[in-house]
Amino acid sequence: MVPEDVLDRARNLLQRYRVCDHCLGRAFLEVDGRDNRERGEKIREALGLGETPPEKCYFCRGLFSKIGEYAEKAEKGLRGYVFRTFRVGTHVPKDLIAREELMWEVVGVKNTETIKKHVNREVGKRIKRAMGKEYDAESPDVEVLVDVEKDDVRVRSNPIYLYGRYRKYAEMPQSKWPCRYCGGRGCGKCEYTGRQWRESVEYYLSDVLLGVTGGRDTKLHAAGREDIDARMLGTGRPFVIEIVEPRIRYGSWEWVRKEINAYGEGKVEVLCLLPSDRKEVQELKSAEYKKTYRAVVECGREITGAELERLGSLKGAVVYQRTPERIRHRRGDALRKRKVLEIRWEPLGGRRFVLYITADPGLYIKEFVSGDNGRTKPSVSEVLGTPCKVARLDVMEVHGGRRCSGT
Numbered sequence: 001m002v003p004e005d006v007l008d009r010a011r012n013l014l015q016r017y018r019v020c021d022h023c024l025g026r027a028f029l030e031v032d033g034r035d036n037r038e039r040g041e042k043i044r045e046a047l048g049l050g051e052t053p054p055e056k057c058y059f060c061r062g063l064f065s066k067i068g069e070y071a072e073k074a075e076k077g078l079r080g081y082v083f084r085t086f087r088v089g090t091h092v093p094k095d096l097i098a099r100e101e102l103m104w105e106v107v108g109v110k111n112t113e114t115i116k117k118h119v120n121r122e123v124g125k126r127i128k129r130a131m132g133k134e135y136d137a138e139s140p141d142v143e144v145l146v147d148v149e150k151d152d153v154r155v156r157s158n159p160i161y162l163y164g165r166y167r168k169y170a171e172m173p174q175s176k177w178p179c180r181y182c183g184g185r186g187c188g189k190c191e192y193t194g195r196q197w198r199e200s201v202e203y204y205l206s207d208v209l210l211g212v213t214g215g216r217d218t219k220l221h222a223a224g225r226e227d228i229d230a231r232m233l234g235t236g237r238p239f240v241i242e243i244v245e246p247r248i249r250y251g252s253w254e255w256v257r258k259e260i261n262a263y264g265e266g267k268v269e270v271l272c273l274l275p276s277d278r279k280e281v282q283e284l285k286s287a288e289y290k291k292t293y294r295a296v297v298e299c300g301r302e303i304t305g306a307e308l309e310r311l312g313s314l315k316g317a318v319v320y321q322r323t324p325e326r327i328r329h330r331r332g333d334a335l336r337k338r339k340v341l342e343i344r345w346e347p348l349g350g351r352r353f354v355l356y357i358t359a360d361p362g363l364y365i366k367e368f369v370s371g372d373n374g375r376t377k378p379s380v381s382e383v384l385g386t387p388c389k390v391a392r393l394d395v396m397e398v399h400g401g402r403r404c405s406g407t
């Protein structure tokens, strides 16, 4: 039974416009029916009217008879991807949206369904049935974009985000560093590698990840970065790597992690590789984690054990640093204030010793040791009364981010 008020409103609509059963049905969701077409048919028959051929429909111009075609095109596109979840989005031309609003004006907007929603659901239903994939409206692996205006269906693969922590044992930058002469295309200067630095943490990750996923590009988002010549040791540095337009996704990435470690042997090691998301990227980017460094310090003269004890006074010290001379040309001059949270040392004999420093993020360690010609105060040189410098600097721990189990 079709309610009386529905019949009144439907009659009103049909007197003014030619409406196909699909569109009639989606204007009255309160009517029972398996789908919009069946709802529309019921209403029309109750009114004793003949069917309007879809292509003559004022509101959709026959759009709904194309659902099968859209779904087929989508399926064809999706065959190029290994994925688990998908979502459908539809672009509807402005004039059809304007007409849809006319329809709501006549029948009221309650219990109605837009063209967009209708197409999304119907195409989605068919893909699900044909391919056995799961619909995920929140964060799908791949997206199907139905463009009604251009009569076109496109498939887009969303990025994969993977969380991990890396160790770095060799001198190299963290990120990709394209050749400055060719911008990455490859030229004689870079021996056609397109790379200024042949190696970087990101290249080690990216070479393997792009290989196994068929992705187009990667973006490395890490919680800070160490100097090129500093090693990253201990529990590693947290990162999320984003794989752009991947073709293949995996349920577990552990075997990929092993591939990366075999490839980067002795240079780059990844301690875990776990599913992540855009939110974690934001967290890492805005994170201010304290860090523990290990510095081999070399001084102008021999340092006795008793003298080293004086370094204890630096624990808890607030260090004032003007922008170091080595980066002033890039950063401009400013004063920063950072706290030394922990400090301990191990004598190496002679003019050298090892210093372990845990500090607020942003403390310039090399300058904290050297004093940077008085631009950093207090400093190790100042406390020991002789010029000292960092001979080797390693990051031992970044205090934050998810732990990799077993580290």
Ligand SMILES: [Zn+2]
Residues within 6 Å of the ligand: 019, 020, 021, 022, 023, 024, 054, 057, 058, 059, 060, 061, 062, 063
């Ligand atoms: Zn229609």
Ligand SMILES: [Zn+2]
Residues within 6 Å of the ligand: 179, 180, 181, 182, 183, 184, 185, 186, 187, 188, 189, 190, 191, 192, 194, 195
């Ligand atoms: Zn080049």
